[in-house]
Amino acid sequence: MVKLLWSGVVMVMLLSGCGWDGTPTRKNDFIPLTSIEIVADSPTIAVSRTIAKNTSTTLSVKGNFSGLYTSDVTDQVVWTSDTPAVAGFAVASVPNRVSGLIPGSTTLTATVGNVTATFNLTVSDATITEMTITPVNPTITKGSNMQFVVNGTFVDPATSDTTTQDLTFDASWLSSATEVATVGVTAANKGLAHAVATGTATISATFDGVTRSSLLTVTEPVLQSIAVTPANPSVLTLSSEPFKATGTYSDGSAVDLTSQVAWSSSNAGIATIASSGTASTLTQGNSTINATLDGVSGSTILKVTGGNLTGIVPSVAAITLVKGTVARISATGTFSNSTTRDITGVVAWSAANTAVTVTAPGGNLAWLNASAVTPTSVPTIITAKYGTFTATTTVTVTAPTLQSIAISQTSLDLTAGTSSRLTATGTFKDNNGTITTQDVTASADWTSSAATTASVGNAGLAKGRVSGATAGSGSATITATYGGKSASTAVTVRTRIIQSLTMSGPASAAAGNMVSFTATASYIDGTSKDVTEDATWTIDTPNVALLADSQNQPGQIVAVAPGSATFSASFGGMSKNATVIIQ
Amino acid sequence: MSHRYDITVPSLFRWRGLTKGRNAMRRTIQMIIALFLPVLLCGQVNAQHSGPYVGAFIGGNALMKAKSSDDKGTFSLTFDPALQGNAVLGWDLPPGSSAGEGRIELEYSRRSNPLDKETFAEGSFAGGGNVTAESLLLNCYGVFHDKTLWAPYLGIGAGVVRIKASDLTVAGQPLSNDSDVVFAYQVGTGIDITLTDHLSLDLGYRFFGSTRPQFTEVNGRKFYMDYLSHSAVFGLRVGF
Numbered sequence: 001m002v003k004l005l006w007s008g009v010v011m012v013m014l015l016s017g018c019g020w021d022g023t024p025t026r027k028n029d030f031i032p033l034t035s036i037e038i039v040a041d042s043p044t045i046a047v048s049r050t051i052a053k054n055t056s057t058t059l060s061v062k063g064n065f066s067g068l069y070t071s072d073v074t075d076q077v078v079w080t081s082d083t084p085a086v087a088g089f090a091v092a093s094v095p096n097r098v099s100g101l102i103p104g105s106t107t108l109t110a111t112v113g114n115v116t117a118t119f120n121l122t123v124s125d126a127t128i129t130e131m132t133i134t135p136v137n138p139t140i141t142k143g144s145n146m147q148f149v150v151n152g153t154f155v156d157p158a159t160s161d162t163t164t165q166d167l168t169f170d171a172s173w174l175s176s177a178t179e180v181a182t183v184g185v186t187a188a189n190k191g192l193a194h195a196v197a198t199g200t201a202t203i204s205a206t207f208d209g210v211t212r213s214s215l216l217t218v219t220e221p222v223l224q225s226i227a228v229t230p231a232n233p234s235v236l237t238l239s240s241e242p243f244k245a246t247g248t249y250s251d252g253s254a255v256d257l258t259s260q261v262a263w264s265s266s267n268a269g270i271a272t273i274a275s276s277g278t279a280s281t282l283t284q285g286n287s288t289i290n291a292t293l294d295g296v297s298g299s300t301i302l303k304v305t306g307g308n309l310t311g312i313v314p315s316v317a318a319i320t321l322v323k324g325t326v327a328r329i330s331a332t333g334t335f336s337n338s339t340t341r342d343i344t345g346v347v348a349w350s351a352a353n354t355a356v357t358v359t360a361p362g363g364n365l366a367w368l369n370a371s372a373v374t375p376t377s378v379p380t381i382i383t384a385k386y387g388t389f390t391a392t393t394t395v396t397v398t399a400p401t402l403q404s405i406a407i408s409q410t411s412l413d414l415t416a417g418t419s420s421r422l423t424a425t426g427t428f429k430d431n432n433g434t435i436t437t438q439d440v441t442a443s444a445d446w447t448s449s450a451a452t453t454a455s456v457g458n459a460g461l462a463k464g465r466v467s468g469a470t471a472g473s474g475s476a477t478i479t480a481t482y483g484g485k486s487a488s489t490a491v492t493v494r495t496r497i498i499q500s501l502t503m504s505g506p507a508s509a510a511a512g513n514m515v516s517f518t519a520t521a522s523y524i525d526g527t528s529k530d531v532t533e534d535a536t537w538t539i540d541t542p543n544v545a546l547l548a549d550s551q552n553q554p555g556q557i558v559a560v561a562p563g564s565a566t567f568s569a570s571f572g573g574m575s576k577n578a579t580v581i582i583q
Numbered sequence: 584m585s586h587r588y589d590i591t592v593p594s595l596f597r598w599r600g601l602t603k604g605r606n607a608m609r610r611t612i613q614m615i616i617a618l619f620l621p622v623l624l625c626g627q628v629n630a631q632h633s634g635p636y637v638g639a640f641i642g643g644n645a646l647m648k649a650k651s652s653d654d655k656g657t658f659s660l661t662f663d664p665a666l667q668g669n670a671v672l673g674w675d676l677p678p679g680s681s682a683g684e685g686r687i688e689l690e691y692s693r694r695s696n697p698l699d700k701e702t703f704a705e706g707s708f709a710g711g712g713n714v715t716a717e718s719l720l721l722n723c724y725g726v727f728h729d730k731t732l733w734a735p736y737l738g739i740g741a742g743v744v745r746i747k748a749s750d751l752t753v754a755g756q757p758l759s760n761d762s763d764v765v766f767a768y769q770v771g772t773g774i775d776i777t778l779t780d781h782l783s784l785d786l787g788y789r790f791f792g793s794t795r796p797q798f799t800e801v802n803g804r805k806f807y808m809d810y811l812s813h814s815a816v817f818g819l820r821v822g823f
Binding site for chain 1: 703
C-alpha cells in the first residue's frame with residue numbers, strides 16, 4: 001500500500017506543470033532601434049502627402065528594431081516642422097497631429113533617440129465642396145456614447161484634383177439640446193456624443209462655413225446585468241435568506257429590482273424562493289438562485305448547511321398550568337449531522353382545542369396561554385410541526401386557588417447599567433387541599449417604585465427583568481402582583497467602575513449546532529457581574545456563524561459552515577473578541 | 584548475497600559506429616541497466632544500513648519556463664535542459680528509530696541551463712548565456728522499507744541557492760550578468776536499491792525551487808525571475 005501511494009506521489013510531481021504560461025506584457029527594448037518610418041493615418045494622405053489648408057491629420061511612426069521586428073513608436077517621437085508657418089504640430093494633447101495652415105510645402109521630422117525620419121507634406125489651397133456626417137439619425141440608449149464622423153470633399157483650384165479628408169477633428173461641433181445629448185469639442189473627444197436623457201438632439205458639425213447635422217434619438221437605458229446579493233451565502237437548513245437583485249443599466253445606474261425580477265431556485269428540494277426574493281432552505285446542498293428580468297439574468301449559489309431535519313423535541317412533554325397563566329415553550333430540532341438547535345421560531349404551532357393557545361411573537365420565542373380548564377383525562381395537545389415532522393406536548397389546565405406569591409430574591413444589589421432577572425412563584429391550593437406551585441413570572445404584573453433608578457420589564461420575555469439606571473445610585477422596590485397577591489423585592493442600585501470584560505465559551509462548534517457564550521464584567525471594587533444579557537453581541541462572518549436570536553438568546557450563536565468567525569461582546573465601553581472555529 | 588552480480592547483458596554492448604554523443608549516452612544507459620537488472624531480478628535484501636554515508640548523483644535537469652518581471656512588465660525565459668550533479672553527506676537512521684525510518688543529509692547540487700529564448704510582447708527572440716544554480720540543502724527523507732529489493736522514499740529539503748545569470752543575451756544583445764542568493768527548497772522521491780550492506784543505488788526525482796532571485800538588467804533595471812526545475816537523478820551512496 002505504501003508503495004502504491006508513493007507511486008501516486010511520483011505521478012503528481014511529474015505532472016506538476018511546465019512553467020509559466022502567461023502572456024508577456026513587457027516590450028523588448030534590449031534590441032536597438034535602427035530605423036523609423038512615418039505613416040500618415042489617412043490612406044489618402046499617404047498617397048498624395050497633401051492636405052487642404054485648415055485641415056489636419058495624424059501621423060504614426062513604425063520602428064524597425066535591428067531587422068528583427070517592427071513596433072509602433074509614435075508615443076516616443078519628437079516632432080518638428082521645418083516650415084511651421086505652413087504646417088505644424090500645434091495640438092499639445094495630440095503631438096502627432098499636424099495641421100496645415102497656409103498653402104505650401106514643409107518637411108516634417110520624427111526623432112526617436114538618435115534615429116530620424118522625414119515626411120514631405122504639402123498644404124493645398126483646396127476648398128471644401130461637400131461634407132457628410134455619419135451615422136445618420138442614430139438611436140442610442142441613455143448613458144451610452146456615439147462617435148460622429150464628418151468627411152469633406154475638397155477641390156484644388158490649381159489642379160482640379162478632388163480629395164476626401166476626415167474632418168472630425170477640424171470641424172466645430174454643437175448639440176441642439178445638451179440636456180439630451182452632449183457632443184465633445186476637445187481634442188480628445190471631438191464628435192463624441194454622450195446621451196444624457198431621453199429625447200432628441202441635433203448634432204451639428206461645421207467646417208469652413210459648411211454645416212451638416214444628424215438627429216440623435218436617446219431612448220430609455222437598457223438593463224445590462226443583474227447582481228444577486230448576498231453572493232454565495234451559506235445558510236442553515238430551515239432558515240430564511242432574503243436576496244436582493246440589483247440591475248445595472250446602460251447609463252451606469254443601479255436599480256433595486258428585487259420586487260420586479262422573477263426568482264427561481266435550481267433545486268426546490270434544497271431551497272425554495274418566494275416572489276419577494278426570500279429563500280427558504282429545506283435540506284443540505286447547493287442551489288442556484290436566479291433573478292431574471294427582460295431576458296437578463298443574475299444568479300448566485302446558495303449553500304445550505306447544518307444537516308437535514310430528523311426530528312423535533314419539545315421543551316416539555318407534559319405540563320400543568322393554572323388557568324390564566326402563561327408559560328414559555330420551545331422546540332429543538334435534531335439533524336442528520338448529529339447537531340441540535342432551537343427551531344421554536346421555525347415550526348408551526350397548533351393546539352387541539354381552545355383551552356390552550358400558542359403565540360409565537362417572533363424569534364425563537366413561543367408562549368402557552370392557559371385560558372380554560374381542561375378535563376383531567378383530556379389535556380390539550382400542542383403540536384409543533386415542520387414538514388412531515390411533528391412533536392407534541394400535553395397541557396393540562398387546572399383552576400386551584402392562589403394562596404400567595406413569592407419573588408426569588410428578597411433583595412437585589414444591582415450595578416448601574418446592568419440587569420438581573422427576578423422570578424415570581426405562585427402557591428396554589430386545589431379543592432382537595434393539595435398545594436402546588438407554578439412560575440408566574442410571565443403572568444404577574446411587575447412595577448417599580450422608582451423606575452428612574454431601577455426599572456422592571458412588564459411585557460413578554462422582559463417580565464421580571466430589573467434594569468439599573470445607566471448612571472447614579474439609589475433604591476427601589478420591585479413588586480410583582482398576580483391574582484390579587486403581591487410580593488416585593490428591595491433593589492439597591494450602585495455605581496461601579498468597570499475594570500475588565502471577559503468572555504467565555506467554546507473554541508469550536510460543529511456546523512448546525514448552537515453554542516452559548518457568557519460575558520462577565522469585573523469592577524474595581526472587586527465584584528463581578530454576568531452581563532450576557534446586557535452586552536451587545538456581534539459576529540463578523542455570517543457565512544460561518546450567526547447570532548442565534550439577538551433578542552431572545554443573547555450570547556448564543558449558530559454555527560453555519562466550516563471556517564473561522566470572530567464573536568464580539570461590548571459592554572460598558574469595553575469589548576472582547578473570541579475566535580470560533582466552525583468544523 | 585554475492586550471486587546477485589552473476590547476470591550479464593552482452594547484447595547491450597553490441598552498439599557500434601555511432602556518434603560520440605550517442606555513444607556516451609548509450610554507455611550511460613548500458614551502465615544503468617547493467618546495474619539495475621541484477622538488482623531487480625535477484626532475491627534477498629541486504630541488511631539495512633544505519634550510520635553515516637556519502638553519495639554522488641548525476642542526472643538530467645529541466646528548468647521550467649520562467650516568468651520574469653520588472654517595472655515595465657513581464658516576459659518569459661525558456662531554457663534548454665542540462666546535466667546536473669549532486670553530492671551528499673548524510674546519516675541513515677537505524678531501523679526502529681524514534682524519528683522514523685529514513686535519512687538526513689546535506690546536499691550540494693549544481694545545475695546550469697542554457698537560455699534558449701526570451702519571449703516579450705513582440706514575440707520570441709533567441710537567447711544566450713546560462714543560468715546556473717548552486718545549492719546547499721538540508722534534506723530529510725522517509726524511506727519505506729519492506730522485505731522487497733527496493734524501498735521507495737519521499738522527502739523534503741530546504742537551504743540556500745546561489746543563482747547566477749551568466750551573460751544572458753537577447754538576440755545577441757546583452758540582457759543581464761548578475762547573481763543572487765535566495766532561499767531554496769526541494770521535494771524529492773525515488774527508490775533506494777540496496778546493493779550490499781554498505782552500498783545502495785538511488786534512482787530519484789527532484790522538484791527544486793527557490794524564492795525569486797533578483798538580477799540587474801543591462802539598462803540598470805531590476806528584474807525577478809522564477810526558478811523551478813524538475814530533475815531525474817541516479818547515484819550511489821556508500822555507508823560507513
